[in-house]
Amino acid sequence: xxxxxxxxxxxxxxxxxxxxxxxxxxxxxxxxxxxxxxxxxxxxxxxxxxxxxxxxxxxxxxxxxxxxxxxxxxxxxxxxxxxxxxxxxxxxxxxxxxxxxxxxxxxxxxxxxxxxxxxxxxxxxxxxxxxxxxxxxxxxxxxxxxxxxxxxxxxxxxxxxxxxxxxxxxxxxxxxxxxxxxxxxxxxxxxxxxxxxxxxxxxxxxxxxxxxxxxxxxxxxxxxxxxxxxxxxxx
Numbered sequence: 001x002x003x004x005x006x007x008x009x010x011x012x013x014x015x016x017x018x019x020x021x022x023x024x025x026x027x028x029x030x031x032x033x034x035x036x037x038x039x040x041x042x043x044x045x046x047x048x049x050x051x052x053x054x055x056x057x058x059x060x061x062x063x064x065x066x067x068x069x070x071x072x073x074x075x076x077x078x079x080x081x082x083x084x085x086x087x088x089x090x091x092x093x094x095x096x097x098x099x100x101x102x103x104x105x106x107x108x109x110x111x112x113x114x115x116x117x118x119x120x121x122x123x124x125x126x127x128x129x130x131x132x133x134x135x136x137x138x139x140x141x142x143x144x145x146x147x148x149x150x151x152x153x154x155x156x157x158x159x160x161x162x163x164x165x166x167x168x169x170x171x172x173x174x175x176x177x178x179x180x181x182x183x184x185x186x187x188x189x190x191x192x193x194x195x196x197x198x199x200x201x202x203x204x205x206x207x208x209x210x211x212x213x214x215x216x217x218x219x220x221x222x223x224x225x226x227x228x229x230x231x232x233x234x235x
Contacts, residue, residue, distance in 0.1 A: 004099070004107035005114070012081055017115065024069055025123040029130045032062055036131055037138040057145025062127045067164045068192050070120040074168035075188030077112045079181040082172060087181065101229045109172070109222060113165055120161045163215050167191050169222035176225055 036058050082105070085091040128148060135144065147153055170191060175184030195214065 001103070001107055001110070004104065005111045008081060008108050008111035009115070012111075014115065017077060021073065021115075021119040021123070024073065025119075025126055028065055028069060028123060029127050032058065032065065032127050033130050033134055035061060036140050036142050037134050058131055058140070058142040059128070059145035061142065062124060062131070063160065066120060066124050066127060067160070067195075070116055070123065071164055071167055071192055072185065072188045073119075074112060074116045074165050075171045075185045077116065078109070078168050078172045079175060079184040081108045081112055083175045083179075083181045083184050086176070086179070102226050105226045105229050109169065109225070112168070116165045116168070117161055120165060121157060124157055124161065163218075166215055166218035166222075167195070169218045169225065173221040173225045 085108075128146060131140075131144065132148060134140070168188065171184045171187035174187040175181060
């Protein structure tokens, strides 16, 4: 399986995704830094941050924007690695190998999941680190809302990152069902609105049960994506 995952990274030129993830992380760090220390989120009349309910500390803002960015990034990669491979018929060649179709498809899914999980974790650590470093020299507009010296901080960071990246499997299933790369990416955007948006004071982002339910649903959709792939017709 490890060899298949490495093959997928090589075949899909993982270097360009590393470059794009680095650029995305740099832009997120710059944006969050500007929000907290340069006042771009402040109301021009009152001079205080103009934020949505539940977004009064910088950790909530980091989680929101990093989750949004990498959920879409995951959807794009799944579309490129899998859905596009069906559409341009390269999957036909792969399925001619003396390896089970399910194993090939799972390796593609894992290749995307592992990359984006690691990228999201590193991106969050850099964003939190930038804010921590900046707070030593500049006055902050937001309270921090996190403690990088706490073990719970890292446990929560890993769990939340795993949930967000796993949601990409829901988008993958929709893309395969509709036989459309665009559907995969659009579903990623819709998942952002479902999980991160506020309706008044209500938001799913702070619901304790929701991440667990969402993870189970994501696993179910991942299973459905590979179910009966041995007999499923190619696109």
